[in-house]
Amino acid sequence: MIWVELISVFVIWLTFWSLIPRDEWWIRGADFPRLQILALGLIALVLLLVWDQPWDLRREIVFTTLIAALAYQLKMVLPYTFIWKKQVKKVHKHQLKPDKQISLLVSNVLTPNDKYHLLVEQIQKHQPDLVLTLETDFIWQKALAVIEKDYPYRVPVPLDNLYGMHLYSKLELKDTEVKFILSDEIPSIHTTVILRSGQPVQLYCLHPKPPSPTEAKDSTLRDAELLMVGDQIKDLDESCIVMGDLNDVAWSRTTRLFQRISGLLDPRVGRRYINTFHADYPMFRWSLDHVFHSTDFALVHMERLPHVGSDHFPVYVVLQTGRIFEQVQDKLEQTDADEQEAQEAIQEGIQKAEKEEKLVTDEIAQDYKNGTKVPQGN
Template identity: 45%
Template sequence: MELTHDILNYLGIFLICSTIIPFIRHNFWIFRVFEYPRIQKLVLNLILIISLVIFLDSNKPIDIVVLAALSVNLIYLFYLIFPFTIFGKKQIVSSKLANNTNNLKLLIANVYQENRQSATYYGLIEKCKPDVILMVETNKWWQTQMDVLEKEYPYQIKVPLENTYGMLLYSKLELNGEVKFLVEEDIPSIETDVKLSSGQTVKLFCLHPQPPVPQENPRSTERDKEILLVAEKAKKCDLPVVVMGDLNDVAWSYTTELFGKISGLLDPRRGRGFFNSFNAKYFFLRFPLDHIFCSPDFSLSSIKRLKSCGSDHFPMWVNLQFNPEAEELNHVPEATQEDKALAEEKINTPT
């Protein structure tokens, strides 16, 4: 019994520390990684509270203190993820039209470079028929396999790389853009105009920055900088804007929230669900890493997480409709002066 108490208390203290650590606004990976598993921490927190109640020894002050701290922690974690539940407020209103000439059907897929199930992706594309397809972690092998799409998707921007940061963009709609290297010379992004069937032009940004993990990059500096540079570009753009890609950041992180405030772009996940896109192989370690954001002049026809195609990421599908009237109904995030100063600080941080 004594050992059980000790284990529960130590786990509780560790869990509370894992919630406190992200308050330290440092770019080193250990301070950022604990932002990811907030759903998992909430579930573990609830299990620990129930266990401590069952094994509670009221004569031990440590039991009471840990139980009280875990209760506060549970409320805080729920507060953080609540906006992404079906009970949260939607940032972007729904549209009943799925095939209007102002609709833009988007598919983002991190294929996992070593994955060889290209035929599965092709079958998925044939089934859901997106207007624009972004595939990341694509090298020359993937380009060769997916170029079968060229007949149906005559507009392409391709930057295949062997470093797991290659990108392939296929479109049925006319593109006019280029590859950019915003922060690192071997990490590309794509910036392009997309001409909808109605004739309306939309600005599209495609991203896949490095994650802050020891085996990739021990700091989030470069990732945050690229994300926020695009946020500033989006804010200054006179066209409707869409940003899509594997941002290697969760929907509820302070960097992603800062991105939303600086850019003024909307997250279709809010008020609709988590749509955890990574890790496809482990159901208990899933986070929303693959994103599609849009400007307030869009409404949402649908958002889906599609079936796994052999990658460690699920593909994500979003059907947007350009609709200027929606701007009056959408909930647009706003940046404070403090937010703007923080964004500038991150953008100007040396890399």
């Protein structure tokens, strides 16, 4: 049964590995599979208990340390279960006011996915006020043209680099900007949505790069982009929603810091995980697609929609705004240490972005110097 101890040590190692305050993808990746690590650890714990052998010092150390690791994993994931206090109140039937509601559908479509009709069917079924699609290129833009008659306000950003995005809205959009916060390859949409009641809501649509060996070698730019938006939101005295594929889990250090800095709430806390990725592997799923909102919003409805051929499930959320909700819902407490950590992460991201931009500029200049590229005349 030595393999039981090996599994236990593996769970312990992954747990404490995730505590290392570094941004490299091979460290930050341990943030994602906490549910899977927890399940594996619980199995190892049971097997250690029923193992019919004398308890020697090694087994006792492994057992004790495994309990500590499982306690930490539980601390991270339990807030997204029904046993935790709800961060966002539920709107009761007698409180429903359609003119103060906004319904959102977020879907990372996976660019090569050609099952366009599946997403269109979900949009036509739920008729959300806003549809945000991610990884959409010109082909997807053409395929989604069938819904345009219902969505007079549109912000198309078709790209073929897996970071295109499209925002479709039944509600009026004002002061819309497409920003490339830290990278010329990664767009974000910033706009103001006007509810049917006339109330403006600040909306931020994001899709930063994930830390992975094929995307970004570390999480520095992803973290900085999210925290820059959070830093901007904290000074707003307006209703606000942030949504998109953040390529980070709800329980990560950065996402929790973002919530404390921005003051936004997560309707999943006290309810359920809404694991959206990977759609094809039930045993390996976590929450990458998010909807955060200001304290004046409460939850009407939230669900993960059926498979649409992508590696992500779509998410459908209905929110309602009202002063009564703002009075009974509290922001997460921000500390001076949070502010310092956020500012340091933002500065690190800005410096990294400037360094990468300079490297690209230097490479282009060197290509011209070597004659591999010829400047084009006007």
